[in-house]
Every structure is written in structure tokens, then in C-alpha cells.
Amino acid sequence: MNYSDNYNPSLSDTKIFNEIVKEKEHIGYYNLVTQDTTPLKKYAKTIKQKHIVVIGIGGSTLGTYAIYKFLKHSKKLEKKLHFLETTDPIDIEARLEAIDLKNTLFIVISKSGTTIETLSIFKYINSLVSIDKSNTVVVTECDSKLNTYAEIHQIQRFEIPKDVGGRFSVFSAVGLLPLAIVGMDIDEILLGAKKVHDSFFSKEILYATLLKKARFFVEYKNKFNINVLFSYSSRLEGFNKWYIQLWGESLGKIDINNTHQGLTPIGIVGPIDQHSFLQLVIQGKRDKTLTVVKVRDFEKPLKIAPITLEGLEELDYLNNLEFSTLINTQADATIEAINKEKDIPCDVITIDSVSESAISGLMYEYMLLTSLCAKFMYINAYDQPGVESGKIILKNKFK
């Protein structure tokens, strides 16, 4: 991974770092990188079904989808991963049409065990196909009601540790189980994350980089209240969505002084959104930071054909260009255009390849950055009390 930015470093931040080291003792995600993956891999090997359907929502699906979307085409997987996450009846029906229910393993994921969307869909699935231990596995907390259900039916269970929050759970069974089953190398996933973990906690390069970035975001949060992630690959669309949850739900909080805090995440994709959002970044109000994510090596030698289109000869300079060169040069041109403005804070992250370790390292880096920002903002990154009132209102509407 490669890193460049135009932020101005200021003070040193050992206090915040020490708080993170202390937090690491009771916040579980930090330490998932060293877990034993044997039980997951062993179970994954037993799965014969071709369709793997994750029933879950939010933190139970977004991280898995991010990694799957980034890698699935390059890995040529034999199994297909699907996600049933919404209560939109048209969407449920459309997704089910692509699935052979008789040849499907259902992975029901809910940390609390009573997520309304997940359980509604699971009930509906129960009316379409007979559910038992041969086609269902559950990922939940050890003492949830979903765990009780699975126990009664002798359905295999994997645990979400109590100290790992949903949006920080991609490197627990939540993400690793479905990804192992479809054929991803989950040890490589953990290795990529561990490299970032080690670099940060041993105070190597990422330590300074992330502390500087978090400090900048928080110091200027009232001017730049929007953080745009501009990913130059359509395959990073899932990563963008995962980032939006991580950032929004972790940092949108009431602080210890009872004031509303938050940094607003936006995820866009290059070059598509050069034709959609870039105009606003370049000429719009100066309320945004920009982080560009590039992929150094797409490992796809697709080339623009050396063809002259009559009337369009002016485009012949594109002939024989590899698309990977084109997209990365488009990213560089955008970065140059941004930096020419001189007043748009911008940093660039380049990941090396389309691989398990590249995407997991990027995700772990973002989890660390989120934790750091939360510390600077005097907020708890790991709860989400704001969504409870809506849940209570909903329940009362059905009573």
C-alpha cells in the first residue's frame, strides 16, 4: 500500500495512541487478526451447495459484500454468494429468482439475534423451502434468541463475540464464514489486516499517517463536514458502502458534552462519478475532504483496439492503451485538477492489487482511522443509540 497526502501535520499524538492501546483490551475488532481460522475452514470444506445466501443487513452483510464484490470476478469462484437484506418485496422476489433454493446454504446472520428484516426474510424462506441443519447455519451472539433457535434445531452456530460491533465484524465469522465457503483465502484476508495492525501498533509508517489524517478531519470538522471517498474501480463499490456505514454510524454521535457530532461519508466511483459528482467537488462549496483510492495493478490486459473511427480520428491517441492505464491516468488527472484548486484537502491511497490482503488491509486501515477520529471527538465509536427510538416506534405500530 502506498500513501500520499497534502495535509499539514501539526502536534504529536501519543495521548490518543495510548488511549487506543488501552481500548484494544476490551474492543474486540482490533485483535481479530490473530484468530484461529481452522473451525471456519473446516466447516467451509463440508459445504456442497452452489448458492450461498447470506440473510442479514447492515454490519452483517456490508463487509462481506465489499470483499466479495472486489474479488469475485478475478477469483473465478465456483460458488455464488447472494444477499437477502431488505424488506422490499420486489427486491426479495427478484433476488430469489436467481437462486436455486434446493441447492442453497442459508447463512442467517444477526448479532442481536432479533433483527426484524433478517428474521422476517428467514420466516419467508421457511415457507419456500424446508429449513434444517443440512442447509442452514447461524452466526450470532452466544446467548441470543437466534442462538437458542439454532440450538433447538441442532443447526450449526458460529459466534459473534460480544465485544465486536456489527460494523467492525467483517473479520469475525460474520465475514470470514461466507467468504471461506465461496472459496476466498481467509488467512490472506487476516494477513492483510494484520500487516496494517502491526504497522500501526509498532508505530511504523501508518501510525503517523493515520494520526495525522484523523487529527486533520476532526480539527477541521466544522469546515469540512463531508468526507468523500473516490474509489477508482467499480469493484470497490461495496467497499464504499461499507465505509459509509462504518464512518456514519461510528462518528455520528452525541459527544460527552451532549452536542451533536458527526462527519458525513460519501462514496463515489471513478471515472463514472467524474461525470456526476466531480463538478461539485471542484467548484462547489469548500466543505469536503477527498480521499482517492487507486488500484495499482488490475491484472487485466484489456486494451483499446487500434482502430480508427472515421470522423473520430482525434481519439486515435487512445489506441493500444490498456484500460488499466487509462483508468489510473484518469485518477491522476483528477488528483491534479483537485490539487490545482489549492483549497481542497486531498489524500491518495494506492492498494497494490486485486487480492484478499489488499482489500482487507484497506478495510482495517479504515477501522483504525474511525477509532482514532472517535477518540479525537470524545465519542463512543461502537454504539448506535440513535436508531433505537425508530425501532420502538415500529414495534408499537404493530401492537
Add this chain to the structure above:
Amino acid sequence: MNYSDNYNPSLSDTKIFNEIVKEKEHIGYYNLVTQDTTPLKKYAKTIKQKHIVVIGIGGSTLGTYAIYKFLKHSKKLEKKLHFLETTDPIDIEARLEAIDLKNTLFIVISKSGTTIETLSIFKYINSLVSIDKSNTVVVTECDSKLNTYAEIHQIQRFEIPKDVGGRFSVFSAVGLLPLAIVGMDIDEILLGAKKVHDSFFSKEILYATLLKKARFFVEYKNKFNINVLFSYSSRLEGFNKWYIQLWGESLGKIDINNTHQGLTPIGIVGPIDQHSFLQLVIQGKRDKTLTVVKVRDFEKPLKIAPITLEGLEELDYLNNLEFSTLINTQADATIEAINKEKDIPCDVITIDSVSESAISGLMYEYMLLTSLCAKFMYINAYDQPGVESGKIILKNKFK
């Protein structure tokens, strides 16, 4: 369409309305609702291919995708619409795998006629399959270089009027041609838009609604610099993307006094993003307005099965509930939770059904709202000068 909000109306706005009426004389999108669709429908009927591939980006695809995504499952179409829009080589390869190139019509769409992504992909397609008038049609301006190319090869051409900007072009051939070919009722599309047009310009209900909303957004633009569109249907995901381009690229501008202006659009989907973004809306910084879009009738009687899951008996209150009731009640609960906060501006748009006229009416309403906001902000909604410098930098990198 149904409408409710909690904004406080203030002054009356005949000045702005009169400016829009004047602008209607030279800005083309307003008047597309009354065009003659016969040539489009006639051409569409001649198409035998099963795969329809739009090669285009930004304004050339987003509106079409919005309507297609919203309706495709409900309409049971015989033809499949694909989009090739990005220079990401993995994405190009993955999309092409789903397409039978021998049974494909290519619709090459570029207003300028020299869009780099579109022409790069078109060149690549030329190296995979023989391109001629039997499998290709072009949509562009009457005097573009792409038009010249098509003329030379006797390829059928449809025109994008000069006075219709890309992001306002969905009701021109840009959107109507592909949608007619795959079997959508394009007269219904125009009718839905026309109803909104008529309601606004004859100063009926939408006149007051939209002026009040635009005034509110602009009057409070420095406090609420973010506008969140919360669509309660996964099928509105394309609409969200279209909105982001329309809003961001139209309103992110330098105004007549040379200051950076802009309102930042965010599109989220319910109930999924209740588990991702809602926490930030409810507890985060008060910098967002929220517009909730609901679909009154999903026309899908999918029901939650009346099954008791042992251990999960507490969820039996969901038994026999239709998913459409559940999702709309979730939307209502979210709106109630938002309004309980008392300081988050929120309005609700309810469209009647999953139909051509419902989605086109919603889109036309948003185009009007965008034009109104631009007028209030002293900016030109219809250009995008900010993205030019990046284009020049890119070209120079290849010289």
C-alpha cells in the same frame, strides 16, 4: 403523488417563477414532455436482438438506469438492458460475460460525441464484434464527430437537442430510445412528467410545494449543506444515483459573485440504510435535510409466513404481515423518529405505484426543483465548467 413536509413557508416567489417561465424558452428539457414519440417507437419495433447494450456514461446512462431499475422486475421484459460505462477493465470483462454479443444491439450515447470512456469502450467492442448498421445505433448532437462517424457508416442516428443538457436528457432519445426498445411505455413516461409539468406551470399544488422547498434549501444552505434522499425501495437505487448527478453537477457551481456554492446530495435506501446512515442523521451534526420517498403500492403480495421459530416467539407479531406493509411502516417509523428530534428538516414524497408515470413524474419534479434552487442561488444549472481542467490534464498526459 402525495406530499407532506415540516418546512415553514415564508415569502411568495413570483419573481423566481417568472424567471423559470422565461428560461423555458431556451432550456430544452422543460418541453420534452410534449414531443412526438412516433419515430422512436417505430424504430424500437424493428429491433430483434435480445440484449440491448447502452455504451455511455453520466447523463447518457443514469436516467435510463433509474427507470429501468425501478420497473424491470415488475414489467417482466423480454429484452435485457446492459450498461457499459466505465474504463475499469475488470468491470468491462465481467459485464461482457453476461452478454451474447452476436445477439446484441449497441446504443452508443454521447452528447459531445467524443466522451473518452464511451469511445474507448466502443473501440474495444469493435475488436470483439463486427459493428455496422444492423447492430448499432447512435444518440448524439446533430453536428458531433460521432454523428459524422455514424453518417459515414449509414448507422441510424437519434439526436440530443443542443438545448438539453446530459443530466436533463432522460426524456429525450437518450432515455426514451433504450427504454422503448426493451418494452417500456414511453408515452406513459412522458405523461407522468407532463402531469408534473402542468401542475407546476399552471400554478397548482406543485408550484407552491416546490418553490417553498427550493427556498428553504437555499435559505438554509450554509447550515444544511447536505440533502439526503432516503428512498424506501431498493428499486429506487438508480433514481438515487441519477439524483446525485442532477443535484451535485447542477448546483455545485461558482455563482455570479465568484463564490463557491453547492448543496451536497446523498442517496440512501430504506430500510437497509437504517442500519448504516440513520444513526448519523438522528444523532449527528445538524447539517442535513432529509427527503423520504415512499412507494404507496408495491403490487407484490409477498407475506411473512405465519411460522413460530422456537426461541424467537417474540417476533410472531410479524406473522402474516405483507412485506409492502412492513417496509412502508418502517418508513413511517423512521419519519416519526426524525420528527421527534424537532430540528431535522424533513419532507415526504409518496409515489403511487411501480409504474412508468410514477417514476417519470418524480424525476421531472426533481429537475424542476433543481432549476428552482439554481435560480435562487444565482448559478447556471446547465453547465459543468469545473470538470474541463481534468479533461485537459488527462489529454496532455497521453501526448
